[in-house]
Amino acid sequence: xxxxxxxxxxxxxxxxxxxPVQALDRVDFAVHAGEVIGLVGDNGAGKSxxxxxxxxIYSPDGGTIRxxxxxxxxxxxQDATELGIATVYxxxxxxxxxxxxxxxxxGREQVSAGPGQVSRQxxxxxxxxxxxxxxxxxxxTIPSLRSEVGTLSGGQRQQVAVARSLLGDPKxxxxxxxxxxxxxxxxxxxxxxxxxxxxRNLGVVVISHNLADVFAVADRVFVLRLGRAAGEFRxxxxxxxxxxxxxxxxxxxxERNQHAEGETS
Amino acid sequence: xxxxxxxxxxxxxxxxxxxxxxxxxxxxxxxxSVRVVLGLVVIAVIFQVQEDRFLxxxxxxxxxxxxxxxxxxxxxxxxxxLLGEIDLSVGAVSGLSAAVMAVLSVNxxxxxxLAIAAAVAVGAAIGCLQGSLFSRFVVPSFVVTLAGLxxxxxxxxxxxxxxxxxxxxxxxITGLANIFYSDTxxxxxxxxxxxxxxxxxxxxxxxxxxxxxxxxNALSQIVRFVLLxxxxxxxxxxxxxxxxxxxxxxxxxxxxxxxxxxAKQTSFGRHVFAVGGNAExxxxxxxxxxxxxxxxxxxxxxxxxxGGVMAASRLFAVNQNSGxxxxxxxxxxxxxxxxxSLFGGRGSVWTALLGALVIGSISNGMxxxxxxxxxxxxxxxxxxxxxxxxxxxxxxxxxxxxxx
Numbered sequence: 001x002x003x004x005x006x007x008x009x010x011x012x013x014x015x016x017x018x019x020p021v022q023a024l025d026r027v028d029f030a031v032h033a034g035e036v037i038g039l040v041g042d043n044g045a046g047k048s049x050x051x052x053x054x055x056x057i058y059s060p061d062g063g064t065i066r067x068x069x070x071x072x073x074x075x076x077x078q079d080a081t082e083l084g085i086a087t088v089y090x091x092x093x094x095x096x097x098x099x100x101x102x103x104x105x106x107g108r109e110q111v112s113a114g115p116g117q118v119s120r121q122x123x124x125x126x127x128x129x130x131x132x133x134x135x136x137x138x139x140x141t142i143p144s145l146r147s148e149v150g151t152l153s154g155g156q157r158q159q160v161a162v163a164r165s166l167l168g169d170p171k172x173x174x175x176x177x178x179x180x181x182x183x184x185x186x187x188x189x190x191x192x193x194x195x196x197x198x199x200r201n202l203g204v205v206v207i208s209h210n211l212a213d214v215f216a217v218a219d220r221v222f223v224l225r226l227g228r229a230a231g232e233f234r235x236x237x238x239x240x241x242x243x244x245x246x247x248x249x250x251x252x253x254x255e256r257n258q259h260a261e262g263e264t265s
Numbered sequence: 266x267x268x269x270x271x272x273x274x275x276x277x278x279x280x281x282x283x284x285x286x287x288x289x290x291x292x293x294x295x296x297x298s299v300r301v302v303l304g305l306v307v308i309a310v311i312f313q314v315q316e317d318r319f320l321x322x323x324x325x326x327x328x329x330x331x332x333x334x335x336x337x338x339x340x341x342x343x344x345x346x347l348l349g350e351i352d353l354s355v356g357a358v359s360g361l362s363a364a365v366m367a368v369l370s371v372n373x374x375x376x377x378x379l380a381i382a383a384a385v386a387v388g389a390a391i392g393c394l395q396g397s398l399f400s401r402f403v404v405p406s407f408v409v410t411l412a413g414l415x416x417x418x419x420x421x422x423x424x425x426x427x428x429x430x431x432x433x434x435x436x437x438i439t440g441l442a443n444i445f446y447s448d449t450x451x452x453x454x455x456x457x458x459x460x461x462x463x464x465x466x467x468x469x470x471x472x473x474x475x476x477x478x479x480x481x482n483a484l485s486q487i488v489r490f491v492l493l494x495x496x497x498x499x500x501x502x503x504x505x506x507x508x509x510x511x512x513x514x515x516x517x518x519x520x521x522x523x524x525x526x527x528a529k530q531t532s533f534g535r536h537v538f539a540v541g542g543n544a545e546x547x548x549x550x551x552x553x554x555x556x557x558x559x560x561x562x563x564x565x566x567x568x569x570x571x572g573g574v575m576a577a578s579r580l581f582a583v584n585q586n587s588g589x590x591x592x593x594x595x596x597x598x599x600x601x602x603x604x605x606s607l608f609g610g611r612g613s614v615w616t617a618l619l620g621a622l623v624i625g626s627i628s629n630g631m632x633x634x635x636x637x638x639x640x641x642x643x644x645x646x647x648x649x650x651x652x653x654x655x656x657x658x659x660x661x662x663x664x665x666x667x668x669x
Binding site for chain 1: 469472473476478526527530531532533535536538539541542543545546547549550551552610611663
C-alpha cells in the first residue's frame with residue numbers, strides 16, 4: 001500500500017449545507033496514489049455529497065481541497081476533469097444505442113487526418129484500435145467492440161463506463177456504487193478492474209453499500225455518518241462489525257462520533 | 266486468477282450469426298432495410314399482377330420523379346427522428362420556401378439560382394428558429410412545430426397574395442425536375458458511383474487489416490460491392506430505356522449519400538445519435554446538446570425547402586396547396602416505415618429513400634389501378650400504422666431481450 005507521502009487528493013474541513021441539512025460537516029479525507037478507499041455510510045450519510053463536492057457538482061461551503069499538495073478550487077465538473085479527477089456515476093451515463101467504441105470516445109471523438117478533417121470525419125479505425133488496447137490492458141473482455149452497449153451485461157457496462165473514465169488520463173477515479181445491482185460473477189469482474197486501477201497507481205474512491213465488496217478491494221475504509229467522518233480503518237486490521245458499528249453509531253465507531261458531536265455543541 | 270477465469274467463462278465467444286439469429290435481427294429491426302426491401306418486392310409483385318404497366322421503364326421513371334420531394338424532405342426528418350423529436354412543420358416550410366422562390370423569380374425577376382438560394386435560406390432560418398425555441402424553452406418539439414405548421418401555411422398564403430398561384434417558366438428552375446441525361450452520361454454516373462463505392466470499401470478494408478482489427482471479412486465486402494453495382498447498373502439500364510437518368514434522382518441520391526455520411530461518419534452525426542439515445546449522457550460527455558438540436562432542426566428546415574423547390578419545379582407552379590395535403594405525414598411515415606425509430610437514436614438516412622420508395626410505389630400503383638382517393642388514404646394510413654407497430658414491437662423485443 002502506497003499511503004505515504006503527499007496525498008493525491010486531500011480534503012480538509014470540508015462542509016456543505018443544503019438549507020437546514022448539514023450534508024457534510026468538516027470532513028477530512030485523503031486519497032493517495034495506488035490506493036483504494038471504500039467510502040461507506042448509511043443512506044443520507046453524505047457519501048454522494050462528498051463525491052459530488054470532489055467532482056465539482058457541488059461547491060463546498062467551507063474547507064479546503066488540495067490536489068497533489070496544492071490548494072485548488074473546483075468550481076465545476078470541467079475543473080475536476082482538468083485536474084485529473086474522473087467520476088463514474090451509478091447511472092453510468094452510457095448511450096445504449098451506440099457501440100462500445102462510440103461510448104468510450106463520446107464527446108472526444110478522434111477525427112481523421114487528411115481531407116475528411118473538413119467534415120470532422122471520425123477515425124473509427126484509430127478509435128477502435130485504442131479501445132482494444134485500453135480494454136486489453138484492463139483485462140476487460142467484451143464480445144465485440146462494435147456491439148451496442150445496450151446489449152451488454154450490467155458488469156460489462158460498468159467496465160465500459162470505468163474504462164471511459166480512464167481515457168482522459170485521470171489520477172483519481174471516483175466510483176459511485178460500481179457493484180450495485182450486479183450478479184456475483186459480474187461483481188468479481190468489476191472488483192478485479194478496480195484492483196487494476198490501483199496497479200496503474202491511480203487513487204480510487206469506491207462508494208458502496210456492500211461491505212463485503214468494500215473489504216474485497218479497499219485498502220482503507222472511510223465511514224461517514226450524518227455528514228461527519230465517523231471512523232477510518234485499514235481494511236486488513238478491522239472487521240465488518242467495527243465498520244458497521246461506525247456506520248450505525250453503535251459501539252466502537254460511535255465513540256468517535258459522540259466525540260465529534262461534543263465538539264459541535 | 267479466479268475472477269478472470271469466471272469472467273472469460275461468462276462471456277459468450279464471438280460467433281457467426283445463424284439463420285435463426287438473422288431472422289431475429291430482422292424482426293427486432295437491426296436488419297430493417299432487408300425487411301423493407303422484402304416489402305417493396307411484395308408491393309411490386311401485387312401491383313404488377315394487377316396492372317402490367319407498373320414495372321415498365323416509363324412508370325418506374327415516373328415513380329422516381331414522384332418520390333424526390335418526399336425523399337428530400339424525409340432526409341431532414343430522419344435527423345429529427347434520430348433525436349427522438351418530430352417536426353410537423355416540414356410540409357408547410359417546403360410550401361412557403363417554394364413560394365418565396367416563385368415570388369422572387371417570377372414577380373421580382375431574380376436570377377433563378379439566387380431565388381432558390383433565398384428559398385433554402387428561408388427554410389434554414391425557420392428550422393433554426395424552431396430548434397432554438399424548442400431547446401431554449403424546453404417546449405415539446407411537436408408543439409413548436411405544430412404552431413409552425415399553422416403559421417407557415419398562413420405565410421404561404423400571404424406570400425402568394427391574391428392570385429393564390431404562380432406559374433414558373435424559368436427553365437433553370439423547371440429543369441431541376443425535368444432534365445434527363447443521355448444514355449452515355451447515365452453510364453458515366455453509374456461508373457462513378459460504383460467506382461467510388463468500391464474505392465471507399467477497399468480503403469476502409471485495408472485500413473482495418475493494417476490496424477489488425479477484427480471484422481475483416483473480405484467476402485462480405487465483395488458481396489456488398491456486387492450488390493450495389495448490380496442495383497446501380499439495373500437502375501441506369503431501366504432509366505435509360507425510358508427518358509434517361511433524371512437530374513432529380515441524382516439530386517436526391519446526392520443528398521441521401523451526403524447526409525448519410527454526415528450522420529454515420531462525422532462527429533456531428535455521432536453527437537446526433539448520442540443526444541437521441543441518452544441526452545443526459547451526451548451532456549455529461551461534454552456535447553453541446555442544444556447546439557446539436559438547433560443544427561438538426563435547421564437541417565430539417567433546409568431539406569424541407571429543397572424538397573419544396575423540387576416540387577415546384579416538377580409542377581411548374583406554386584399554389585396554395587404546395588406543401589399541404591398528406592405530404593408532411595408521408596415524409597415522416599417514410600423513414601419510420603423503413604426502420605428509423607420514432608423513439609430516437611436508431612435509423613439511417615437511407616430510410617428516407619427506402620421509405621419514399623415504399624410510399625411512392627403504393628401511391629403510384631393505386632393511381633395506375635385508378636383507385637379512389639378514399640381507398641388510397643386508407644391504405645396509406647394502414648401501412649403507416651403497420652410500420653409504427655413494427656417499430657414498437659421491435660423496441661419491446663429489444664427490451665425483453667435485455668436491450669434498450
